[in-house]
Amino acid sequence: MQQFLTTTLSGLTLGFVYAAFALALVMIWRSTRIVNFAQAPMAMLTTYVALTVIDAGYSYWIGFGSALVVGFVLGVAVEWLVVRRVDHSVELNPVILTLGLFIVFHSVAALVFGSQFRSFPAPFGVRGFEVGDTTIALTGFGIFTILAVLATLVLLLLLFRFTDVGLRMRASAFNAEVSRLLGVKVGRMLSLGWALAAVVGSxxxxxxxxxxxxxxxxxxxxxVYGFVAAVLGGLDSPLGAVAGGLMLGLCLSFVSGYLGSELVAMAALLVLVAVLLVRPGGLFASTAQRRV
Incomplete structure (x- = not known):
């Protein structure tokens, strides 16, 4: 029973971590219809910015805020300087570009920050809570992670469903030409989409x-795991991204805990293949085609 409880709580925490990254992928997909594989190294760069600020003697929260601000600026810069310049007549071109950016950002980080392992602080405890003689596999930082992801989900749902900005972002992504005729600043909406996705990624x-x-x-x-979580829930659904992250986190936690950690990657691949075969649009995708 103790192992089951530990495995479940670990899976939930891990699932919310995957959900955070899946939300960034969903954000960029909903606002630009591009799968951004450079999301991970962009987040890594902003994390190094936060670590640099913290190492300079400032508080964790100043570093935290600095990373989000730099993520916003980086997202705008990548969209305006690079993505906008590529030929979008072939849908695969922007995806290939993000794979190239993946390599470039890795190289930049290694040159600027070095390749050595560095410790990153946590604002809350990373040890499980103790109840009597039992240690619960849920930490203070784990609770913070859960609350942060849920808050991000709520904000994204409010943005896309109840604001004019969210509607314009979605319209720009689905049909840029018609949106321009309707007076939507498509370029600004795409830049905003990349910026907000970079913030969530950070x-x-x-x-x-x-x-x-x-x-x-x-x-x-x-x-890999964040992408699987996004596909599992549906690339067009923020709620699906969180649900997909939780399901994947629980699945991989039980595989690791009961079958062996060496099977985790294989389990993630099997989940991805199963979803693509049974419901390619994701478990939470709308059955009707969306039109703008």
């Missing part, structure tokens, strides 16, 4: 790094 990088070690490749495994 949040995921900070949550993953908290209380652990960072290096230029520390976010790489999250690309």
């Amino acid at each position: 949040l995921s990088g900070l949550l993953i790094a908290g209380g652990g070690l960072v290096h230029p490749s520390y976010m790489d495994p999250v690309v």
Whole structure:
């Protein structure tokens, strides 16, 4: 029973971590219709910015805020300087570009910050709570992670469903030409979409790094699991991203706890293949095609 409880709580915490990154992928997909594989190294760069600020003697929260601000600026810069310049007549071109940016950002981080492992602080405890003689596998930082992801989900749902800005972002992504005819500043909406997605990605990088070690490749495994979580829930659904992250986190936690950690990657691949075969749009995708 103790192992089951520990495995479940660990899976929930891990699932919210995957959900944070999946939300960033969903954000960029809903606002630009691009799968941004460079999201992970962008988050890694902003995490290093936070670590630099903290190492300079400032508080964790100043570093936290600095990472989010830099993420916003980085998202705008990438969209305006690079993504906007690529030929979008072929849908695969922007995706290939993000794969190239993945490599470039890795190299930049290694040159600027070095390749050694560095400890990243956490604002709350990273030890499980003790109830009598039992230690519960839920930490203070884990609770902070859960609350941060839920708050981000609520904000994204409010943005896309109840604001004119969210509607314009979605319209720009689905049909840029018609949106321009209707007076929508498509360029600004796309830049805003990249900026907000980069902010959410920066949040995921900070949550993953908290209380652990960072290096230029520390976010790489999250690309795979976060992408699987996003596809599992549906790339067009923020709620699905969180649900997909939780389901994947629980699944991989039980696989690791009862079958062996060496099977975790295989389990994630099987989940992805199963979803693509049974429901390619994701478990929470709308059955009707969305039109703008």
